[in-house]
Amino acid sequence: EADIYQTPRYLVIGTGKKITLECSQTMGHDKMYWYQQDPGMELHLIHYSYGVNSTEKGDLSSESTVSRIRTEHFPLTLESARPSHTSQYLCASGDFGRANEKLFFGSGTQLSVL
C-alpha cells in the first residue's frame, strides 16, 4: 500500500553515537514529516518539509536535524545520542491535494539509546 520506507526498523546504540534514521518515499509527495512517539502515547511533530531544501521544526523541540536534498528522501540525524532520545520515530508523507489530504506512514524506527 504505502510506498514509504524507514530503516533501520530497530536500532540499539550507546550514548554519544551519531545516528541517521532513513526515510524514503516513492509517491512523489512534496510534504514529509517526522513524528516522535513514546509507547502508548500521542505523536509529536518534530520536523517537516514542504519540498526540496525546505525544512522546519515542529511543535516538539528536538535535538535532531533533518535535510531534504531530494524529494524522495528525508533523513533524520542525531549528532550525539542520549538515553532521553529513546523513542519510536515515524516518518510520513502527503501531498495534501484536494483529493488526498491524508498522511502515509512508514513502519517506524524504534530507537534505544543505552
Place this chain on the structure above:
Amino acid sequence: SQQGEEDPQALSIQEGENATMNCSYKTSINNLQWYRQNSGRGLVHLILIRSNEREKHSGRLRVTLDTSKKSSSLLITASRAADTASYFCATDKAAGNKLTFGGGTRVLVKP
C-alpha cells in the same frame, strides 16, 4: 498541549460488539482524520471528515463531527479481533498541512 484528546484511553469489547471512541479538539479545523496503528507499526489512514460535514461512513466505520462542541466520534460496528489496535484522531488546522494527533484509544477485541 495536545490539540486532540481521545476518550476512553482504552476499550475492551467482545467480537461482534460495537466500539465507540471520542475525540475533542481545541482550535478551529479544516478537517479531522482518524488513523489506526497496530502495535509497533506506523499509522494507517481510515477516514477523513471535513469541517462542513457532520457524518461520514466507510464500510464498518462511522464518523461524526460536531464543530460547535469541537468533538468527533468514531464507531466501529460488528468488531473483529483484527480491529484490535490503537485509534488516533488528527486535526488539520486552518493553516493546513500539519496534522496534530491525540493520545489515542487502545481497543482490544476479544474473540
